[in-house]
Amino acid sequence: MSAAVEPVSAAPLSEATQARFAREVAKYPPEQKQSAVMACLSIVQQEQGWVSPENELAVAEYLGMPPMAVHEVTTFYNMYNQKPVGRFKLNVCTNAPCMFAGGPQALQHLCDKLGVQPYGTTADGMFTVQPSECLGACGDSPVMLVNDRHMCSYMSNDKLDQLVDGLRKAED
Amino acid sequence: MARVQEILAQFQAKGVETCFHGRHINPQIYAELNGGNWGLKDYEARGGYAALRKIVGQDGGAGMTQDEVIAELKASGLRGRGGAGFPTGLKWSFMPRGFPGQKYLVCNSDEGEPGTFKDRDILMYNPHAVIEGMAIAAYAMGASVGYNYIHGEVFQVYERFEAAIEQAREAGYLGQGVMGSTFNFQLHAHHGFGAYICGEETALLESLEGKKGQPRFKPPFPASFGLYGKPTTINNTETFAATPWIIRNGGPAYLECGKPNNGGTKIFSIQGDVERPGNYEIPLGTPFAKLLELAGGVRGGKTLKAVIPGGSSSPVLPADIIMQCTMDYDSIAKAGSMLGSGAVMVMDDSRDMVETLLRLSYFYMHESCGQCTPCREGTGWLWRMVERIEHGQGRPEDLDVLDNVAENIMGRTICALGDAAAMPVRAMLKHFRHEFAAKIDAAQKQAA
Numbered sequence: 001m002s003a004a005v006e007p008v009s010a011a012p013l014s015e016a017t018q019a020r021f022a023r024e025v026a027k028y029p030p031e032q033k034q035s036a037v038m039a040c041l042s043i044v045q046q047e048q049g050w051v052s053p054e055n056e057l058a059v060a061e062y063l064g065m066p067p068m069a070v071h072e073v074t075t076f077y078n079m080y081n082q083k084p085v086g087r088f089k090l091n092v093c094t095n096a097p098c099m100f101a102g103g104p105q106a107l108q109h110l111c112d113k114l115g116v117q118p119y120g121t122t123a124d125g126m127f128t129v130q131p132s133e134c135l136g137a138c139g140d141s142p143v144m145l146v147n148d149r150h151m152c153s154y155m156s157n158d159k160l161d162q163l164v165d166g167l168r169k170a171e172d
Numbered sequence: 173m174a175r176v177q178e179i180l181a182q183f184q185a186k187g188v189e190t191c192f193h194g195r196h197i198n199p200q201i202y203a204e205l206n207g208g209n210w211g212l213k214d215y216e217a218r219g220g221y222a223a224l225r226k227i228v229g230q231d232g233g234a235g236m237t238q239d240e241v242i243a244e245l246k247a248s249g250l251r252g253r254g255g256a257g258f259p260t261g262l263k264w265s266f267m268p269r270g271f272p273g274q275k276y277l278v279c280n281s282d283e284g285e286p287g288t289f290k291d292r293d294i295l296m297y298n299p300h301a302v303i304e305g306m307a308i309a310a311y312a313m314g315a316s317v318g319y320n321y322i323h324g325e326v327f328q329v330y331e332r333f334e335a336a337i338e339q340a341r342e343a344g345y346l347g348q349g350v351m352g353s354t355f356n357f358q359l360h361a362h363h364g365f366g367a368y369i370c371g372e373e374t375a376l377l378e379s380l381e382g383k384k385g386q387p388r389f390k391p392p393f394p395a396s397f398g399l400y401g402k403p404t405t406i407n408n409t410e411t412f413a414a415t416p417w418i419i420r421n422g423g424p425a426y427l428e429c430g431k432p433n434n435g436g437t438k439i440f441s442i443q444g445d446v447e448r449p450g451n452y453e454i455p456l457g458t459p460f461a462k463l464l465e466l467a468g469g470v471r472g473g474k475t476l477k478a479v480i481p482g483g484s485s486s487p488v489l490p491a492d493i494i495m496q497c498t499m500d501y502d503s504i505a506k507a508g509s510m511l512g513s514g515a516v517m518v519m520d521d522s523r524d525m526v527e528t529l530l531r532l533s534y535f536y537m538h539e540s541c542g543q544c545t546p547c548r549e550g551t552g553w554l555w556r557m558v559e560r561i562e563h564g565q566g567r568p569e570d571l572d573v574l575d576n577v578a579e580n581i582m583g584r585t586i587c588a589l590g591d592a593a594a595m596p597v598r599a600m601l602k603h604f605r606h607e608f609a610a611k612i613d614a615a616q617k618q619a620a
């Protein structure tokens with residue numbers, strides 16, 4: 001056997017977070033609370049930056065699900081961060097339609113500018129850059145998703161520079 | 173934090189290029205939109221919710237029965253806009269009538285087929301058309317609860333749809349006793365979080381139940397065993413958005429604006445090597461050449477090489493074939509491909525087909541849910557072989573093996589993702605085999 005695994009306990013959920021969870025749970029029949037698991041995990045990710053084992057447990061307890069069923073969801077869907085990422089996660093689409101319209105070049109430009117490899121995080125913990133599959137905004141290519149919730153369109157090199165510089169300044 | 177939001181907002185698309193370009197032909201869903209008029213009052217001013225009012229008999233008329241609504245849909249020739257093109261009226265008639273328990277209605281807005289971005293613009297700029305369409309469908313099938321499953325990557329669209337639902341609720345178009353009638357309909361928005369497979373309807377149901385999005389065996393079909401095991405109908409966003417127009421103007425009028433067996437307008441998401449990528453709503457049966465012209469032609473005045481006419485899963489068609497096609501289910505099927513979701517990927521004569529297939533093959537490998545062996549293993553084999561060919565390590569036998577692996581995936585999986593991965597491979601080999609063979613030849617010479 002490998003080294004003993006540290007036991008994990010559920011992270012506390014703030015009242016505000018629980019209120020957000022409750023709003024999602026209310027959409028489904030009372031006996032189907034599990035339907036809210038994707039939304040709850042994405043709320044956790046928005047607030048904490050990633051989905052930690054402690055947070056998976058907290059969601060499992062809140063929804064009355066086996067922890068493993070929550071973990072299955074975290075690991076199945078591409079957008080959940082299973083490890084901490086930078087303050088800003090930048091996902092650049094490189095799928096075929098974007099490949100014809102500068103997606104891979106945008107990814108390269110970002111990596112060069114930030115001095116990271118794809119999937120890497122800058123030393124200051126500010127940016128993580130990831131290539132991604134279709135974001136569903138092919139007409140706006142090059143497109144980039146920032147922190148799962150903000151689509152940025154027509155991202156020429158100039159605009160990428162503006163965005164990165166702007167976010168850096170805003171966080172200083 | 174507020175400052176961050178401000179910066180990000182500067183880069184948000186406004187829809188001008190993709191939707192408000194004024195180059196649609198007789199649009200029904202995108203008609204009169206400008207980005208600012210997505211709200212309830214504007215939708216009503218465009219004639220919105222008149223169809224719902226009509227069927228529940230709150231417009232001074234007698235209302236319509238469930239059968240009358242379904243008959244109107246059948247007469248319209250509306251076919252599913254998500255990819256399969258199944259007749260909508262027929263699908264609605266499959267829902268059990270006398271079923272005593274809960275029935276559900278689901279909208280599939282998990283728009284992840286590479287090349288497609290039409291539902292995004294519908295939900296962002298005309299969300300009430302989808303809400304009204306869903307309410308009409310719910311009435312026709314006796315479903316009192318609905319969910320709209322929205323692609324997780326377009327979160328702003330999800331937020332917009334939630335805001336529109338709230339408006340519709342306040343105005344009495346949703347909830348208990350819609351517009352004072354006895355019809356009840358609750359509607360909720362649900363978002364995905366990055367899984368192409370959830371566009372498959374039974375994977376979507378699993379996901380909606382809070383599980384991994386792995387497709388279910390069919391039968392049983394969702395109409396008998398769907399969400400939470402209850403009778404469920406799932407339609408695409410654009411299908412629902414087309415419905416109010418049909419009820420307002422009648423099924424025959426809708427059929428007339430398309431061509432026989434292909435009623436109505438369809439939104440095409442055209443991208444790749446064109447001057448003006450975007451969504452174009454045009455009558456079904458419009459020549460491909462006209463669509464290409466609307467999109468400004470091939471970028472940089474280059475020559476058209478090939479088109480993938482219905483999303484990345486549909487077989488590629490060389491220029492000489494697609495230029496003879498009209499954009500409708502039957503014409504594209506006859507040419508050996510599929511109209512699919514209406515994503516039209518245009519490639520100019522500088523495009524390398526091996527490189528293109530390599531990217532698509534990677535996508536299907538990445539998105540296979542892992543449930544069926546032929547797909548889970550086969551998509552990896554396909555990708556690795558195409559990668560070998562692209563990187564100068566191809567072997568002469570690879571082309572036959574590629575085709576053989578693709579053939580052995582097709583029809584041997586629970587859902588259509590296997591076919592979706594295999595079809596592009598087979599079509600590329602059929603039409604552009606020489607490009608693959610040339611790379612293999614070059615590799616062989618290099619080795620010798």
